[in-house]
Amino acid sequence: MVRNAKFWTIWVIATLAGGAVLVAGMFYGGKSRANLLIGATSHGHHQIELACNACHTKAFGSASDMQNACMSCHADDLKTSKDSHPKKKFTDPRNADRLQKLAATECITCHTEHKPEITRTGGVTLPVDYCELCHRDVGKDRPSHKDL
Structure with missing residues (x-):
């Protein structure tokens, strides 16, 4: 004993x-x-990778907390870049059927950090063909999206 x-x-x-x-x-x-770190940060966030609280504002924060953290840095960039995925597009009741398939009102739906093995241009972490469901001809419509 x-x-x-x-x-x-x-x-x-x-x-x-x-x-x-x-x-x-x-x-x-x-x-x-x-x-x-649970994984390397994306190229766009390398300068703040050791300042965890820049994004992780609460220990066990919600998706809403993370969204607020994203917007605290990127809101102005989204305005000047003429963001083609503004929140108002996805809160429009006419798009309710799409929101059931994709929680597009939150940045982290498409941009998940600390996953270098699946991170592509612009920090996108969804499969290459994911967007084609709604955007089959996006390369023709938007030259900036040609190779996405």
């Missing part, structure tokens, strides 16, 4: 110490914090 108690005491102490090292690394690790 005493031997078993010693084992569990050592196990608990080691677990707590390991956890403390991880937490300290997250908050005070500097460049070494990159080792804690």
Whole structure:
């Protein structure tokens, strides 16, 4: 019994110490914090990859929290680039059938971070042919989308 108690005491102490090292690394690790990332950031976000709280504003935030974080940096860019996917297009009741298939009111539906193996131009992480369901001739209509 005493031997078993010693084992569990050592196990608990080691677990707590390991956890403390991880937490300290997250908050005070500097460049070494990159080792804690779940995946590399996209090219567009490489400059803030160690500032986790720039996007992750709440520990267990909702999709709405993430959307607010995206818009806090990208709202002006979307206005000046004449965003072809503005939120108002997808909140229009005439597009309700499309919203059942695609939660297009949130950036993270198409732009998921920390997934370098599936990230394409513009940080898009959906399959190449995904958009063709609605946009078969988008390359003809928009030269900027020719090779997407």
